[in-house]
Amino acid sequence: MLYIHIPFCQQRCIYCDFYSTTHTAAHIDAYIKSLSREMELRRDELPSPLLHSVYIGGGTPSLLSAEQIRKVFHAIRSNFTITTDAEITIEANPDDITPAFLETILQEGVNRISMGVQTFDDATLSLLRRRHSGAQAIKAVECCHTMGIPHISIDLIYQLPHQTAQSWSEDVRKALSLPIDHLSAYALTVEEQTPLHRLLQQGEFSLPTDELACDMFQLLCDETKRYGFEHYEISNFCKPGCHSRHNSGYWSFKPYLGLGPSAHSFDGNIRSVNPLSLHTYLTSEGTPEQQIERLTLTELCNDFVLTSLRTSKGLDLNALTHKFGSAITKQISTWAAPHITANRLSLTDTRLALTQTGIMLANDIISDLMIIEDE
Ligand code: SF4
Known part of the structure; x- marks a missing residue:
């Protein structure tokens, strides 16, 4: 399994603690060169060059131009063999979805798109500093479907500021009425060092109680069941046979190689993580210096x-x-x-x-x- 991190975002969402930078345009080409080099240097860390799953996440991979996407896939194919039945996923923001973007990724063999929708409520989206509206998210999913993306997954978040049982129920029903075959739904995690944490400390707004969050989770379980989704992991639901092969690989302890700043790798015993700095990554001469986590039994x-x-x-x-x-x-x-x-x-x-x-x-x-x- 191969994970590639694209550490660029147009703007930062207030709850996010993934590593990404908003200084994008000038760095993407140089980044893809470093990524290709890391791939060459580290490809033998995987037990086999055959890839059954490729996951391009971020950050915002959908910020890449068609040419940049082609370069990333060219690097992957020069170093590995993607099996004919591999799951190839790319993460995308709804407002980046255009027929041209979808055509490019389909040509590169992408067969699964994972879209961060989070909620369809425009006021909450803007409070979270998401770039898209609820209507754009719906249009994006429909566009993916019309263009023939075989598998579409969306992410939702519950226990968001101002969210009520009613607004969450609308989010879930809207999501399930779309042509998706996978839904990931997480309770909001307030990470320290995020603007969300600071705003909560300052009392700018409050979050739904844990009791309400339990009701929200229950509603999610009931509604997904009603729509024929299997609850195959606590936060993940899918139409029969459409589970995420990549995430399931993580959960069953398969080895994976993660490339790019902040990407994690696992060889069955040892976890390692790349530096959390684009600058360090770009200026590394050999393999970027990783932090190694040797797990005890x-x-x-x-x-x-x-x-x-x-x-x-x-x-x-x-x-x-x-x-x-x-x-x-x-x-x-x-x-x-x-x-x-x-x-x-x-x-x-x-x-x-x-x-x-x-x-x-x-x-x-x-x-x-x-x-x-x-x-
Ligand atoms: S777009 Fe995704 S990775 Fe970027 S800041 Fe928002 S949640 Fe984080």
């Missing part, structure tokens, strides 16, 4: 349990034993027992999964199953 095990339990497939106890030993499985089964009795977790064959009741309490249940590392 306990950390790997906790990650495995947490990530697996967030998915509808749940935690495979045989796989847990195979990876971490039977003592761990025994311990986690003991901790899980009261949740099974209370119908918050189900145990079918050797799979432990959250029930409908459990999904609403996922964080608490999962934290009960985490191993505390000895000091």
Whole structure:
């Protein structure tokens, strides 16, 4: 799996803590050169040159011109072999979607577009400093559909400033009435160092309560079900067979290579992250200096349990034993027992999964199953 980070945005949304810069035009060409070089230097970190999934995210990949997009794909194809059935995703902002942009990405084999819509409410979009309106988002999805993009996913956020049960319900219904086959919906996370955090501290506005957020999540689960979507991961819903192969790869601990500033990579044991600076990235002479995170066995095990339990497939106890030993499985089964009795977790064959009741309490249940590392 290959992830490519495009670290440019036209303007910064107030809640975002992804690495990107708004100083774009002058740097994109130089950036693509550095990206191609990093690809050449690091391609052997993947166990095989065959790519089953390519994900171009950001930042805002849809800011790239047709020629720049072609250059990125040329670099990928010069260093790897994209399999014929690969999932190739590009992230896009609704206001960048034009027939010409879609034609370019289709020619390059992109078969999935992931669009940050967040909400259809114009006042909230402008408060969040999103560049698009609700109407533009609808038009963009329809344009993707008409132009023949095979898979369309959109992102929504709940627990936003000024959001009510009613406005969230309208967002969800509008989203589900569009020709999409995948929906990701996240509760707003207020990251420190973001303008949103500062504005909240200053009391500029408040957020819906956690109780209301639970109701919003419940409505999301009910409505997606009504529209025939599978709830395959806590924050992700899809039409049958249309799950995100890339994200599922992350959740099943497949190795991936991430290129570009702030991009993460994982080889099965070791995680690494590229520098969070475009300048450092552009001026690196060899491979950009990465921060290495060597995970302890306990950390790997906790990650495995947490990530697996967030998915509808749940935690495979045989796989847990195979990876971490039977003592761990025994311990986690003991901790899980009261949740099974209370119908918050189900145990079918050797799979432990959250029930409908459990999904609403996922964080608490999962934290009960985490191993505390000895000091
Ligand atoms: S467009 Fe996306 S990456 Fe850029 S600031 Fe907004 S949320 Fe962050």
